[in-house]
Amino acid sequence: MSIYTLLGRSGEARRGRLSTRRGAIETPCFMPVGTRGTVKAMSPAELEELGAEIILGNTYHLFLRPGLDIIRAAGGLHPFSNWKRPILTDSGGFQVFSLAGLRKLEADGVRFASHIDGSRFFLGPVESMNIQRTLDSDIVMAFDECTPYPATWEEARKSLEITSRWERMSREQPLNDGQIRFGIVQGSTYADLRERSAREIVDIGFDGYAVGGVSVGESEPEMLAAVEAAVPFLPQEAPRYLMGVGTPRQIIESVARGIDMFDCVMPTRLGRHGTAFVGDGATLPVKAGRFAKDFTPIDPECGCYACRNFTRAYIRHLFNVGEILGVRLVTIHNLHYFLTLMRRIRTAIEVGSFEELRARFTV
């Protein structure tokens, strides 16, 4: 039985449903990032109210803290965090990239020096799968090497080969009942390598496929070209996930190229830093001094809790004095923005107005 049901399409854009043991997810979808077992500043109840159907967790971070003993004793990440809907856990492959200065690549994985206290530990496909089993997430990501940017063709090829090897090892590890596993395509900005990686990963065989190694510093055209190069080699009947992307326009452009799932820290991080998403992908620096006496909501058109109840002037004040409510309100607004964007995209594909919607996102 397939985990992915195609419900409709508009060109390459797909409207679908992803089935997990903790419920279905309507796609295209956006997954808020909860690296350390919490979507920063949000309670599970708030996330549910915002309409988040699935969130992310992270293998590397949760392995370090609180550690497997505590997660195991709690009965997994779900009971530990009281989030009842699906969780996708990243494998730690992104930390191979983001913590490049603190690790050493080896044949069967990566030797890390903890970014917290410098203590050494080893994380490879076997370890990552083991940790994700303990976390008991619903979607497990294969362990990959997120290729840095820029990379020469030769470097990208070598990195891709490491990833294929590690993903094959990942695939050999057992999972808990009902857990599903996604493979990750690498290949940097090289179309031929993207194709090769996609073929190899599909050949290994996963429940879903991710395009990784994007949003690592490359230009938007390069990112979209990487998607275009990989997607044709991914099976129609499996969900496709573009990792770490992105801006509203990048999301909609990727949907137009056949992507079903997204995650990005942008709404939550920018929320904490006082920048709100408005309109058709524009940003508004709410904490800016020019809003000191602006008694309108962040976005008058928005229906989120923050916009229904608070003004720019007040939220700016909260940031100005360092009150956590400011962080929370803009996070709520931004997550509402991204989740509503996905809802609009899904509806547009259903009713045949996707290209119309897409054309509006020019920022």
Place this chain on the structure above:
RNA sequence: GGUGGGAUUCCCGAGUGGCUAAAGGGGGCAGACUGUAAAUCUGCUGGCUCCGCCUUCGGUGGUUCGAAUCCACCUCCCACCA
């Protein structure tokens, strides 16, 4: 009334003859952020016709080649003594 201490750029506060438009902090302003080492980080913060010039360190007047820094007087503030 007396004695002592003090007044520095938006604020606090260093600086006691040239290396000082003046440390540091705060505040303010701007920018960055894409599978989160991030409620973080970076830059700017006297003016201008801006590779140079002008104005500024309570006020006025001196000393000196040169003063925020030394001297005199004045104004205000603080502490203690009457």
